[in-house]
Amino acid sequence: MNSTWIILGATSAMARAFARAVSANGAAVLLAGRDKDDLAALAADCALRGARLAEAVEFDARKPKGFAALIARMEAEEGELNAAVFVGSMPEQAAIDADPSLIDGVVTDSYTGPARFLQMLAPVMEARGGGTVVGVGSVAGDRGRIGNYVYGSAKAGFATYLSGLRNRLTRAGGHVVTVKPGFVDTAMTWGLPGMFLVAAPEAVAGDILKAVRKRRNTIYTPFFWRYIMLIIRHIPEPIFKKMKI
């Protein structure tokens, strides 16, 4: 099939694995991010793994001026247009406590930046009558915890946005998959204490691709995080507020 994926935040390990997986299926990939050299290396890699077309494009969640050009670049491709959002930033909570203005950046990177982009893309997808949006959130968005509640709240906002976007795009034949990864073996989790059952980015990418194929709405990856979070969400607040997990 003639499909095109734009991958926002393509330099992350999860995004790289996903880009490789859709490339192996012969899709066109537009690899969007800030580190141009790294994106160029990934584009070459994707092309050699079977992508119909692989191109590095510039995307900065904090610079919405560039979004229109990206949408136009996508429109230049025929066939189904898809987007996968892997952007987000998670400064340490202590750094945010010291400088509360950091919150703006976290919210822009993890929620409002990509949401604004998707909002511009939605009418184009509607006009084409299909396509899928993959939005990567986090289990951290399921409940605010002392360790990363700013990041978690941004991801929660993004998850609610994705749910609304799904409601909208479904009417036009499109679809939205919300992905909530648990611990994944990436640069973000490297060396963090308390990690367990850490998943390989390739396994997560495989789960996402399967969810796209089956038009699943919300997935946890690896799957057991659904149950872990089910428990965490149901801890009564009077108890939860005293816990440190």
Added chain:
Amino acid sequence: MLWKTADYAGWGRALTATGEIARPERRRVLDALLKDGLVPAIGMRRSYGDAALNDGGRVIDMTRLDRMLGFDPTTGVLDVEAGARVGEIAAAFAPKGWLPAVMPGTGFATVGGCIGQDVHGKNHHHAGSFCEHVVSLTLLTANGPVEVSREKTPDLFRATAGGLGQTGVIVSARLRLLPCKGDVMVVTERRVEGWDEFLALLDASEATYTVGWIDATATGAALGRGILEEGETGSGLVPKRVNNRKVPFDAPKFALAGPVVRAFNAAYYRRVPATGRTVVKPISDFFFPLDKIHDWNRLYGKRGFHQFQCVVPLASAPALRDMLEEIAGSGLASPLAVLKRMGPGQAGFLSFPMEGYTLAVDFPNRAEARELIRRLETLSVDAGGRLYFAKDSLARGTDVPAMYPDLAAWQAEVAKADPDGALITDLVRRLSLRSAA
């Protein structure tokens, strides 16, 4: 966090290290990590001993710098980052009619590791060693990034090929791939009844890929019996493989006890009909038979295992027979034992290959096995042969100059590229490779 403190081990799990590891996902991060000095680079840690260990120090895990950067179909040259795995390259390119010219016994080995050990494959008698197909490589040395090639920097190239990472951090390489007919293998398997027949068949084999499995527990008239596999690439359809398996825990000691291994080997030998057979399999099954079982090294239990691998000149075949006799008599061997004939091809001062026969046998990590391997080491040196640094975990440094006559030339180049010894690993320390004379 950039650095994390971890316990890690070589593939044999008998030797371990504790130290800080960084795993950059981008070139920019790697450059920043090395700004204040070189750090040894490691890959998938498929070397059995301590080649990828730096106890008490730092290492850089290169496995996330694994992109294929470009391919020229007119020359067959692939530009690839050092952390890419050989099996991934094979999987991506075999359907297009290309294969890495040399593939070691595991597809999990990285390009950087294959260069650092100048590995060989089942086609060594024709194609030579891995680094003979390296057109050039990018190396970060104490003097900055260097483009290393046989033409421009011959000495540095020879010191880097099989150079155990001591000349710098290998970032990427240009590999000349070999054309292949497709992504399946046509493999002829036949039983070999004993040692003399084995050597005769290896000598006479005209196949592109040749490898022998040897029953290292068979004694007497059956000494040296095994299975000869000869393979050619082909095109066609084979059933897609079902999921890989994984060894979920450390096996108990009896899993590889003498009687179990003997029974397994006898059954494995008879798996091939007495008249032989020709089968078609996916390339990965032929080249990387054990990769199907993830973490198979755990079968040896938590104490791990050692692999002994030596090569001896053709004329020393009788000495190799004596070694096999000693191994078979000891009752210590595991089912994993390989016999191959090697050609003369090699690319570096410390490359393992030499024209002759190579024997590789796994042993559980026990005192008797360690003593046996020490005796085998002496026999190898006396036979004019050498041990393989990718496998070794027990050798003494004193034998190295005799085994590797170009050691001094290697030391001179290494001293220039890394004067401060920042790249020294546990293997290099254990064998005093950079100072032995």
